[in-house]
Amino acid sequence: MSNSGEQPNPYAQQPHQPPQGPPPPPPSPAGPQPGSPYGQVPQQQNPYAQPQPPAGYGYPAAAPHGAPTAPMPGAGPAGYGGGPGGSGNTGKGMPSWLWALGGAVIASAVWAGVLAATGGLGGEPSPDLRGYRYQSDLCRSTSWTPFEDARFKMEDSSTSDSSGENPESSGHEDPALDSMWCNADLVSEDAGDNDYSSTLLYSKAFLHKKTDPAPEFAAQYRSYAQERSSTHYKVEPVRGLGDEAYLVTREETADSKGSYVVLGVRDGWLTYETTWSSYSSSNNSGRPDSTEVADMLRTSAKETLAKMKG
Known part of the structure; x- marks a missing residue:
């Protein structure tokens, strides 16, 4: 049976229709962003987002979601998030806080030895009798x-x-x-x-x-x-x-x-x-x-x- 006229192809590409409504906003000065037909769209502020601390407090800047973060060189006090040129680790992968703990233990041991020698730990000082002895007469x-x-x-x-x-x-x-x-x-x-x-x-x-x-x-x-x-x-x-x-x-x-x-x-x-x-x-x-x-x-x-x- 012959069909009158040409049948529409359901898989054929539809002609591009212009968008309805007001014209798109002009592109931002930074130029159009890849993949965006309207250029750069201002980022909306998230009211539940945590505020970022100002630079200089030893915290790395926020990275995009999913991207690895790295501490800022020299940021933060040594042993707490990195020292000079550091990432918070000292030596061969040892955290700086562990080095600080070890130093405190050594200092405490030295001080304890001094106190023990001088009687400061509850021990009594050794009398300096110079060889003198009790004389009954x-x-x-x-x-x-x-x-x-x-x-x-x-x-x-x-x-x-x-x-x-x-x-x-x-x-x-x-x-x-x-x-x-x-x-x-x-x-x-x-x-x-x-x-x-x-x-x-x-x-x-x-x-x-x-x-x-x-x-x-x-x-x-x-x-x-x-x-x-x-x-x-x-x-x-x-x-x-x-x-x-x-x-x-x-x-x-x-x-x-x-x-x-x-x-x-x-x-x-x-x-x-x-x-x-x-x-x-x-x-x-x-x-x-x-x-x-x-x-x-x-x-x-x-x-x-x-x-x-x-």
Whole structure:
């Protein structure tokens, strides 16, 4: 059967129809975008999008969706998103925060060692006793030779005013402080029968096992110079005895009938003190003055401290 006229081809390309409505907007100054028949279309703002931080805060700029991101060179502090020229990794793929953690651990270990050595971790500092030992009888360890050379001897305990032995010693051992004392009554061989005289020698020694006596040692002797009374004292350092030593002398006048001299020595954590106190009813020319007494105390202290190490 013949068909009248030509049948339409359903697969044939339809002629291009112009778009309906208003003409398209002119292309943007940047030129038409590929694939867009109307040029560049302004991007609509997403009200739910996260705001991008300004440059310089160490965050990489936003990349198109699906594109890999890379940190900005030099952005952010080292160990937190990258250091100079970095990507946040240090060494062979090790993150910078791990390097920082390792440095903190090492620093903590060093500091802990320092505290342990100085007793800052609850441990007690090691006392610097310089080889000195507790003496159960300090009088036996005391050197009496300088006083004997000056013609002084021990007063007979049966005739002295003191009760007990002469010399007399005492002491006490303690985990914190060892204490030792020696008291002696001396009499001058040159004293006359009608001359009343009294010479006392007090010695004491301490082994400090918990606290270093150095910070306070000098202050207790310098305080003599601040004495506000009719009695005046002279304080002077002494060389050649321990770490530090001080000599305290009561100033004498023309009518002085006695002398008072104190010698204090610190050697490490040991402190030693000896005091000379004398009185005479007459101005006997044979009585030693403060300068001679100071020489006797220095010599005796040096020899006594040597014995305390034996």
